[in-house]
Amino acid sequence: MSQPADLIPALEEELEAELLPEAGQALRTGQRLRRYLPAILLFLLALGAWEMAVNVFHIEGFLLPKPTVIASTFVRELPVILPAGLFTMREALGGFVLGCVLGILIALATSRWSIISDGAMPFAIAVNSTPIVALAPIMNNWFGITNPLAKMSIVAVIVFFPVLINTVRGLTQVNDGALELMRSYAAGEGAVLFDLRIPNALPFLFSAFKVSSTLSVIAAIVSEYFGGSRDALGVYISQQAALFHFAEAWAAIIVACLMGVAFYLALLVFERLVMPWHVSLRAAEE
Amino acid sequence: MSHSSPVVSVSGVTKVFGEGDSDRVRALENINLDVHPGEFISLIGPSGCGKSTLLRLIGDLIKPSGGTVQVNGKSAHQARLDRDYGMVFQQATLYDWRTVRKNVQLPLEVMSYAREKREARAQEMLKLVQLEEFSRHYPWQLSGGMQQRVAIARALAFEPSLLLMDEPFGALDEMTRERMQMELLRIWSQTQTTVIFVTHSIPEAVFLSSRAVVMSPRPGRLAGIVEIDLPRPRAFETRESAPFFEKIVEVRECLRRDEVRVASA
Ligand SMILES: Nc1ncnc2c1ncn2[C@@H]1O[C@H](COP(=O)(O)OP(=O)(O)O)[C@@H](O)[C@H]1O
Ligand SMILES: [Mg+2]
Numbered sequence: 001m002s003q004p005a006d007l008i009p010a011l012e013e014e015l016e017a018e019l020l021p022e023a024g025q026a027l028r029t030g031q032r033l034r035r036y037l038p039a040i041l042l043f044l045l046a047l048g049a050w051e052m053a054v055n056v057f058h059i060e061g062f063l064l065p066k067p068t069v070i071a072s073t074f075v076r077e078l079p080v081i082l083p084a085g086l087f088t089m090r091e092a093l094g095g096f097v098l099g100c101v102l103g104i105l106i107a108l109a110t111s112r113w114s115i116i117s118d119g120a121m122p123f124a125i126a127v128n129s130t131p132i133v134a135l136a137p138i139m140n141n142w143f144g145i146t147n148p149l150a151k152m153s154i155v156a157v158i159v160f161f162p163v164l165i166n167t168v169r170g171l172t173q174v175n176d177g178a179l180e181l182m183r184s185y186a187a188g189e190g191a192v193l194f195d196l197r198i199p200n201a202l203p204f205l206f207s208a209f210k211v212s213s214t215l216s217v218i219a220a221i222v223s224e225y226f227g228g229s230r231d232a233l234g235v236y237i238s239q240q241a242a243l244f245h246f247a248e249a250w251a252a253i254i255v256a257c258l259m260g261v262a263f264y265l266a267l268l269v270f271e272r273l274v275m276p277w278h279v280s281l282r283a284a285e286e
Numbered sequence: 287m288s289h290s291s292p293v294v295s296v297s298g299v300t301k302v303f304g305e306g307d308s309d310r311v312r313a314l315e316n317i318n319l320d321v322h323p324g325e326f327i328s329l330i331g332p333s334g335c336g337k338s339t340l341l342r343l344i345g346d347l348i349k350p351s352g353g354t355v356q357v358n359g360k361s362a363h364q365a366r367l368d369r370d371y372g373m374v375f376q377q378a379t380l381y382d383w384r385t386v387r388k389n390v391q392l393p394l395e396v397m398s399y400a401r402e403k404r405e406a407r408a409q410e411m412l413k414l415v416q417l418e419e420f421s422r423h424y425p426w427q428l429s430g431g432m433q434q435r436v437a438i439a440r441a442l443a444f445e446p447s448l449l450l451m452d453e454p455f456g457a458l459d460e461m462t463r464e465r466m467q468m469e470l471l472r473i474w475s476q477t478q479t480t481v482i483f484v485t486h487s488i489p490e491a492v493f494l495s496s497r498a499v500v501m502s503p504r505p506g507r508l509a510g511i512v513e514i515d516l517p518r519p520r521a522f523e524t525r526e527s528a529p530f531f532e533k534i535v536e537v538r539e540c541l542r543r544d545e546v547r548v549a550s551a
Contacts, residue, residue, distance in 0.1 A: 178379050178381070180375075181392075183347060183366075184345060184347070185396045185444075186367045186369055195381075195395065199381065199383045202383070275383065277424050278383070281424070
């Protein structure tokens with residue numbers, strides 16, 4: 001994948017070990033606290049430094065609001081930014097599902113004929129490394145600026161390529177010995193697909209899902225910066241920023257972060273349900 | 287033995303890889319071999335002499351460039367379609383996403399056995415390889431030797447008439463290897479399956495086989511066949527008996543005679 005492939009698994013292991021402890025070795029609460037104490041302390045320290053710096057250097061509130069101000073704004077604005085967040089999340093999810101379904105279907109169709117997938121892969125990989133979100137204004141024109149479909153289609157396009165690429169890889173990068181085994185059973189193509197290729201593709205697919213979950217939230221918000229419904233989080237952020245209401249913008253950004261993380265975690269749980277064997281295999285290999 | 291009709295009959299088989307290329311490889315030349323029901327045949331020779339190629343030709347994983355391979359009186363291709371082969375390779379190639387039990391059931395699923403029949407067969411096979419208590423484990427939770435036993439159980443699950451094994455114990459340590467050889471002989475005597483077993487270990491070939499087919503390279507051909515009439519059941523003591531050493535010497539001589547012949551040619 002053209003995504004930061006090295007970073008993602010490392011991050012994933014961290015998250016997994018922490019949030020779903022039964023996968024790795026379960027850390028006891030005390031151990032866990034001790035392990036994460038430095039990070040928590042550092043975070044609190046940074047917030048304190050931020051707060052102090054704004055006070056000491058008399059930084060204008062509209063340039064960099066204090067964390068305490070952001071926190072109180074967050075609480076005050078929650079009735080507005082939470083529904084906005086959900087609105088945007090729906091776009092991200094809708095686009096995600098659309099992109100995944102298309103990516104998987106096309107991968108299944110093309111990997112059947114290696115000539116097509118071999119020919120198409122370089123293009124898919126090339127397109128995947130372009131800033132697809134730059135298409136946002138065009139989609140806004142096509143579907144209408146307030147139509148959630150405009151954002152969903154951007155998200156879908158962004159999700160489509162990693163899912164397509166990974167699914168094709170998973171379906172085609174099958175162990176030769178495993179294929180010969182199937183051949184020795186005189187297995188039909190259906191059996192090879194369902195008993196070998198698809199299970200083989202699942203880990204590839206989930207790694208695409210996880211990368212795409214983050215991308216889809218980013219894509220939905222960024223495409224809203226180019227204009228969209230008043231109910232959308234990206235529109236809220238860009239409008240508040242334009243009005244120099246930076247505390248409000250920061251509060252909304254917190255919501256965006258939480259959505260991205262929640263989506264990612266939901267996929268980790270889903271992965272565990274679908275492929276318990278793979279999650280434990282990974283844990284065992286560590 | 288020789289009066290029963292052969293399970294495998296290889297006649298005049300040649301195999302050339304990359305035919306027409308400048309770097310083509312003559313992997314096998316004029317191979318003739320009959321294997322009789324219930325025999326345990328090993329193919330032995332230095333690496334690159336075409337043992338795997340011959341095994342794969344018999345199993346219809348590749349096609350010969352010339353000559354014919356008959357299995358159970360039909361073409362190798364038809365025999366594969368009739369599911370006459372069980373195969374075990376150096377890598378166990380178990381499916382990560384299946385438990386041990388489900389791995390053994392894989393061929394049965396592909397061959398559309400009924401569910402109860404599948405469960406029963408898998409149970410029976412795991413008992414045969416003495417891994418019943420691991421039926422719900424995943425492959426990565428097993429040692430290499432245990433994985434290879436699962437692969438054997440899987441290959442025997444659909445009662446193939448012919449078991450093709452390509453250096454199945456090649457990746458195991460010496461101790462495990464000797465234990466697995468005993469296991470295999472026990473299974474072979476219980477199931478009465480015909481086995482063709484590829485190895486490059488002379489003691490392994492002698493300990494297991496009823497006949498050792500000695501091969502030599504460039505181009506791959508048969509250098510000789512050594513009858514191994516050591517008494518059965520073979521056991522730990524067999525490896526320390528004088529006839530065992532005599533047979534080892536005989537196989538080694540056969541390999542060396544051919545080397546000398548190739549060198550002087
Ligand atoms: N698929 C292939 N394509 C080209 N050459 C091959 C192929 N398979 C085997 N060979 C060649 O055929 C010869 C015999 O190989 P093989 O049967 O694997 O030997 P062995 O199993 O005795 O070590 C070797 O020279 C090998 O390089
Ligand atoms: Mg070989």
